[in-house]
Amino acid sequence: MPSVFRGSLLFFTSDPKDDGEQAVHHIEDGLLLVDDNGLISAVGAYADLMDTLPAGVNITDYSGKLLMPGFVDCHVHYPQTEMIAAYGTQLLDWLQTHTFPVESQFSDFDYGVGIAERFCTELLRNGTTTALVFGTVHPQSVEAFFSVAQRRNLRMIAGKVMMDRHAPATVLDTAETSYQESKALIEKWHGVDRLLYAVTPRFAPTSTPQQLQRAGQLLAEHPDVYLHTHLSENLDEIAWVSALFPDCRDYLDVYEQAGLLGKRSVFAHGIHLCDRECERMAASDSVIAHCPSSNLFLGSGLFNLKRMDDYGIRVGVGSDVGGGSSFSTFDTLADAYKIQQLQGVNLDPYRALYLATLGGARALSLDGRIGSFKPGLEADFIVIDPNATDFLAFRTQHCNSLKELLFVLNTLGDDRLIAATYILGELAHSRAQPPLSTGE
Template identity: 50%
Template structure:
């Protein structure tokens, strides 16, 4: 006898992307003003108009009524540092000085396993409170930091990618790896965690500033040995950083070429920031399947520069949004996308509300090469989703009254809302956060 499927329905306005609105426009999205999201055993079974779906459902299937609210796919954060959560909003420096003054001291604390576990649990709870259901996460060089964040995500059946930070040059001595020892520790973590449930490993050299050529080459060999892992690093965030890399690696054509030469530019390689690039770099990245993480709040906060989304689109590069906490100033992807809109406005570019949603959902899943599993509500996708309430504050409620269509409603929500707008978060069809009224 076949097992009875666990079935549940969610009724609300429902919006998701089927393609890239940045190239296709409004036809890239699907919207149901009164819709049903039908979930069976943690995966999407069907999405459509309530009138069409309700009569096909079993009479005893539970219906979670969120009418008046908006369901969208769970947000995906393509670049965030969980060890920096306790020093978010640290004043007054640009990237390299900020690392020395704030980030490195914060990361030293992860030598303490209990501290790592407590911080990881808090970080994961905060992601879910903000509607983020998948993240690509920097840990520290300490293996216990990786173990802690994976364990916290696994406890909630959350899809998460992370890895041990690799640094063997130009960093504090107590945060410096033995070159080969760091690779072997990474291998052990891959064998323990990669593919465990919904977890995946990311080989994580911090950036070329803090790695020798020997470490980068060893990381590239590790990436070749485990081709279904991710690579996660920083690229061309800050002008002083770019100059330092060009000086140290004078034999390479560019900063990106350093990674390429050492086997770290490939599919499932995600490069955070990508602000100071040549057109040739973008063409090379596109050719080899690399992805970019657009991190507007940190780029503004650290004075690093402005991300050129139009240039990435010209080369068909995969782009997803990233909070980049703690240089970034919010784990909330609504806040992140609001700043992204402003960053692009400063360059004469326009970020439509649908394109913004795409960057934190389907576009982000494509950047992580996970779009066959998450990112929208196509049947068979994992049922990670967020219930948004644009009546959560007096201002957003009043603004909603004057919205004439879903596009205008979404843009106001993206611009004005924050974690108060997250009514509920679901991971693999199960509730993991609900706002207390």
């Protein structure tokens, strides 16, 4: 017997940048059917599907609410959950002052489990159902995270940080131990249930050339794993990279010479790229994770989305907690809009939500599994309540179109908008009592 959900359905089948409103699918009174394996079996109008339902099936009724695919966070640090909103510094000092001391605690597996539980709860409470996640240099941090994500049946990608210089000894490994520990984690966890592995050098300054070469070796030996690192976030960082790697043409070339570019290579930030770097990103089909809240909080700079579009570079969005100051994708999209406004560009609300759903899935090469409402995809979805607060109810009643409504939600929304989060068709978070199920 399928699980059946009724409500207003919103999803994307392509990028609104390319196809305009033809990319947007809105079914005012729709049904979403989920089979016993947690996969979408049918999606359509209530009037068209109601007569096809099995006798006696229960319908979970979210009429008046909006059902969307779950959000995809393309860059986030679970060990930094406890240091979100750390005051007063930009990137390089922030790492030394706040990040490395916190991350040093994650050699303790049980400690990691406790933070991972909090982290996953926050993701689900904010409607994020898939994320690309940094661990720490300690393999126990990844063991802890994957153990929690597996128990919750989540579609997650994570990896052990590789970092063998320019940090305290408590958060360093070596080129060889980083290779061996990462390899063991890949063999244990990659492709198990809904878990995937990312080779994770923190960023070029904290890895020797030897360690970056070992990261490239891991990718060559395991071509279906991911690469997850940082790129061109901060001007002082870029100058540091230039001094450390004088034989490289630019920051991206450091990674390219190590064999780290490719369709599953995700580079967080990419704010200050030169033309050559953009050309190589596009040619290698590598990905940028745009992290607007973090870029503002750490004073890093303004990401030029139009320039990336012009080069044909895939882009997703990331919260970048704890540099980012919120787990909420709505907060992230509000900041993304403001960053584009400062550059004279309007970020369309459809495009913003595309980047947070199907666009994020495409950025992670997971659009064959998640990111839209299509038969055969995994039924990770969220329920959005436009009347979640008295003020939202007041404001949204004055919206004259779906597009206007979505912009208001993108701009004013936060975790309170998420009435419920479902993982493989099963309720994983609810702000209130579950809705009544009715026989049909």
